[in-house]
Amino acid sequence: MANDDKAARREAGRFAYEGLERAIHEKARLGILASLMTRREGILFTELKELCSLTDGNLNRHLKVLQDARLVEVWKGNQKGKPQTLCRLTPQGRERFLEYVAVLEQVVSDAAAAAKSPSKQAARDLLRGWSPA
Amino acid sequence: MANDDKAARREAGRFAYEGLERAIHEKARLGILASLMTRREGILFTELKELCSLTDGNLNRHLKVLQDARLVEVWKGNQKGKPQTLCRLTPQGRERFLEYVAVLEQVVSDAAAAAKSPSKQAARDLLRGWSPA
Numbered sequence: 118m119a120n121d122d123k124a125a126r127r128e129a130g131r132f133a134y135e136g137l138e139r140a141i142h143e144k145a146r147l148g149i150l151a152s153l154m155t156r157r158e159g160i161l162f163t164e165l166k167e168l169c170s171l172t173d174g175n176l177n178r179h180l181k182v183l184q185d186a187r188l189v190e191v192w193k194g195n196q197k198g199k200p201q202t203l204c205r206l207t208p209q210g211r212e213r214f215l216e217y218v219a220v221l222e223q224v225v226s227d228a229a230a231a232a233k234s235p236s237k238q239a240a241r242d243l244l245r246g247w248s249p250a
Numbered sequence: 251m252a253n254d255d256k257a258a259r260r261e262a263g264r265f266a267y268e269g270l271e272r273a274i275h276e277k278a279r280l281g282i283l284a285s286l287m288t289r290r291e292g293i294l295f296t297e298l299k300e301l302c303s304l305t306d307g308n309l310n311r312h313l314k315v316l317q318d319a320r321l322v323e324v325w326k327g328n329q330k331g332k333p334q335t336l337c338r339l340t341p342q343g344r345e346r347f348l349e350y351v352a353v354l355e356q357v358v359s360d361a362a363a364a365a366k367s368p369s370k371q372a373a374r375d376l377l378r379g380w381s382p383a
Contacts (some may be wrong), residue, residue, distance in 0.1 A: 194380035
C-alpha cells in the first residue's frame with residue numbers, strides 16, 4: 118500500500134495535460150489556427166470561413182478570442198477594389214500553437230501505448246462485488 | 251479566379267475537424283479518458299482525481315457528462331471494507347476515443363506539415379496596403 122501511494126504521487130497530474138491552452142483547444146479555434154499555420158501570409162476572412170465551416174458570426178467571435186489572446190492578427194484592406202479582412206498568426210501565435218500541438222502529440226502517444234497494452238485481467242473478474250452506480 | 255474558386259470548394263471544411271466530439275474534446279474529460287484508456291480494469295475515483303489534478307466536484311461533473319455520452323461506466327463497491335467508486339471506459343467509449351485520437355493525429359500532422367513548409371513570400375510584401383483592424 119505504501120508503494121502504491123508513492124506510485125500514485127509520482128503519477129499525480131500525469132493526465133492533467135496543462136499545456137492544452139483553452140484559447141487554442143476549443144474545436145473551432147483549433148481549426149482556425151491549423152488553417153492559418155498552413156499560410157504565413159494569412160488567409161482572407163471569406164476563405165477562412167469556408168475552410169473551417171463557420172458562419173460569419175462564429176468566425177468573428179472566435180477571431181476576437183484569438184486576438185485577445187495575441188495569437189492572431191486581423192488586418193483590413195482592399196483587394197481588386199473590394200474591402201477585405203486578412204487574418205494571420207502572430208509569431209507568438211505560431212510558437213504557442215506548436216507548443217500546444219506537442220501536448221496533442223503526447224495525448225496521441227498515450228492513447229497509442231494504451232491501445233497496444235493487453236488487458237491484464239478480464240474485466241468481469243475485476244467487477245466481482247461491484248454494482249452499477 | 252475560376253480555378254481559385256474550384257480549389258476553395260474542394261478545400262471547404264478542410265479544417266472543420268468534425269471528428270473532435272465535444273464530450274471528449276474538453277480538456278479535463280480528455281485527461282480522464284486518456285487515463286482510463288491505460289487501464290481496462292478501471293480506475294478508482296480517488297486515484298483518477300489525482301491523475302487528472304481534478305477536485306471531487308469537477309471529476310463528478312465530468313463523469314456525469316461522460317456517462318450521459320455512454321463513454322464511461324461508474325460502479326459502486328467495496329475494497330478492503332471501504333466504499334469505493336470505480337470508473338472505466340465502455341467498449342464504445344474506447345472505440346470513440348480512438349476515433350477521436352485519429353483526428354488529433356490529423357491536427358498534429360497538419361501542423362507538422364505547415365511548420366516545415368517555407369513561407370512563399372515575405373509577410374511584409376503581402377501586407378502592403380493593409381492596415382490593422
